[in-house]
Amino acid sequence: MDEFLKWYFSHHPVVAGFLGAEGYDHTLGDFTASAFTLREQEQARWLERLSAAESASLDDAIDRDLVCSQLRGSIALASWPEWRRDPAAYLSPIFNSMYTPLQRRLKPESELVPAAISRLAEVPGVLAACRANLDPDLAAPLLVQRGLGQARTGRNFLTRTIPGMVEDPELRAKLAAAAEPAAEAFDQLVAFLEAFQCGGTWRMGERLYSTLLRERELLGYGAAELHEKGTVAWAELDARMREVAVRVNGTEDWRAAMESLMDDHPPTLADMRAEYEAETQRAREFVRERDLVTFADGEECHVLPSAEYTRPILSVAHYLAPPPLAGSRTGVFFVPYTPDDFTPEQVRQRLRTNSRAQMPSIAVHEAYPGHHWHLSYMAGNPRTVRKVFRTSYFTEGWALYVEKLLHEQGYFDTPATELAHLDCRIFRAARIVVDTALHCEDMSIEEAETFMATKASLSPGTAQGEVNRYCAWPTQAPSYLTGAIEIDRIRASFQGSLKEFHDKIAGSGGLPLGLAEKAAHGEGARRTE
Structure with a gap:
């Protein structure tokens, strides 16, 4: 396993640096076509080797099966090569590798800035590879336009945002100077993408979608069964919300009730951040008082505006975990700020989808005992591979599970916050329905946007942003519910006890659910459909 991880880190240095592995923070890696092809070939050899390995204990078997599930997923996706279809395969590593180290500040600026300069020198080559590798027959216009929106933030991000995060004037000037060639490469990419003509599809198809559910997520069912689960869950939640809505506005119309609740929101983006910070602390104290989990020593969650480069593509709150291979237990709950070019009405709609009734559920999900508690606690797991590989079907599933847990514990103690809690859940049921239908060619983008705007309490603009994300990230949206x-x-x-269950299953990592069950119950675990 150690040998495999060494190979994996050497081929994915941005991921290694993000996780806190030492020695990988100076390079972005090789993005040439030959490098992608070589990695695909070597993944197949690693899967064959690891599949044949015997395990001395249950934990060893879980480690092996975790890596094998990830490899099977990657090998399956070789038939759907992101690096030929989507500019994000090149842009996201650049943005994340430049922003995250300066955000976390686990090292002094005298080390962070030279590492950033080294990576900046590689940006022109990475973006040249993007231009060379994108295939007009495979790349979808939707994905290209999404990447174009990100690319347009590149110059300002590299020449202003990143240097602005450096306190030392001399180091700041060096970083800004080194950023200019990279910024020029972004300008060239923007021009390229603006003129790029392509005709591929973003629809993954039922066969590959189901393969990922079964072989990477170890769920035991495919896209059709998942779609049905989402449909059933939506109907059950709809019935519950009709009952709660009567206590909010006197009728069973929960959409109208949510619309009225969404009018009570913070007046500005800055106020939204401040109110989220207060709600995050309230959730933490509630969880501690009821002794629902064990807290990691030294854990801390900052509540900050979302990074500039994420604003064109992420319209919801999100979380940056502490690097599990380093000693830090400090995470960041990012509040969903809007892009600078949003109109006042678009900003108002963003604030409405972060109303005061919704804030408790979102803070629980992102921070306590959701993502921040989970990922700061599991960072103490001694098994390195559990810190490297995790699936959103556990991590996002956990964050939604604890929303329901805190409802059971009485955290959502008004009809308004209870209805908003259920709205967050029915939103995730709608995601299952829409994501499976989109990628199995049963729903158009317009139909999906209408579904999300009418079957969950999303504004039309937020629904549009959500569906755009589902098109670009198949199988992720259903992971929550x-x-x-x-x-x-x-x-x-x-x-x-509840606390023992939470510590055991969440502390075991972010495992595919079939493996999480083994970690919780031991050798006798058996799946029941």
Whole structure:
């Protein structure tokens, strides 16, 4: 396993640096076509070797099966090569590798800035590879336009945002000077993408979608079954919300009730951030008082505006975990600021989808005992591979599971916050329905946007941003409710206290659900459909 991780880090240095592995923070890696092809070939050899390996213990078997599931997923995706289809395969590593180290500040600027300069020198080559590798027959216009929106933020991000994060004037000047050639490469990429003509599809198709669910996520069912689960869950939640809505506005029309609740929102983006910070602390104290989990020593969650480069592509709150291979336990809950070019009405709509009734659920999901608690706590797991590979079907499933947990514990103690909690959940049920339908060619983009705007309490603009994300990131959107349902199922047969269950299953990592069940129950774990 150590040998495999050394290979993996050497081929994915941005990921290695993000995780806190030492020695990988000076390079972006090789993005040439030959490098992608070589990695695909070597992944197949690693899968064959690891599949044949015997395990001395249950933990060893889980480690092996975790890596094999990831490799099977990557090998399956070789037939859907992101590096030929989507500029994000090149842009995201650049943005993340430049922003995250300066955000976390785990090293002094005297080390962070030279590493950033070294990576900046590689940006022109990475973006040249993007131009060379994008295939007009495979790349979809939707994905290219999405990448173009990101690329247009590149110059300002590299020449202003990143140097602005450096306190030392001399180092700041060096970084700004080194950023100019990279910024010029971004200008060239913007011009290229503006003129790029392509005719590929973003629809993954049922076969590959189901393969990923079964072989990477270890769920035991495919796209059709998942779609049905989402449809059933939506109907059940709709019935519950009709009952709660009567206590909010006197009718069963929960959409109208949510619309009225969304009018009570912070007046500005800055106020939204401040109110989220207060709600995050309230959630932390609630969880501690009820002794629901064990907190990691030294954990801390900052609540900050979302990074500039994410604003064109992310319209919801999100979280940056502490690097699990380093000693830090400090994470960041990013509040979803709007791009600078948004109109006042677009800003108002963003504020409405972060209303005061919704804030408790979102803070629980992103921070306590959601993502921040989970990822700061699991960073203490001694098994290195569990810190390297995790699936959103557990991590996002966990964050939605704990929303329901805190509802059971009485955290959402008004009809307004209870309805908003259920709205967050029905939104995730709608995601299952829409994502599976989009990628299995059963729904158009326009139909999906209408579904999200009418079957969940999203503004038209937010619904549009959500559907755009689903098109670009197949199988991720269903992970929230799917994982939450599976964790609930595993909990039902766990022998022990709530706290013991939470510490054990969440502390085991962010495992595919079939492996999470083994970690919770031991060798006797059996899946039941």
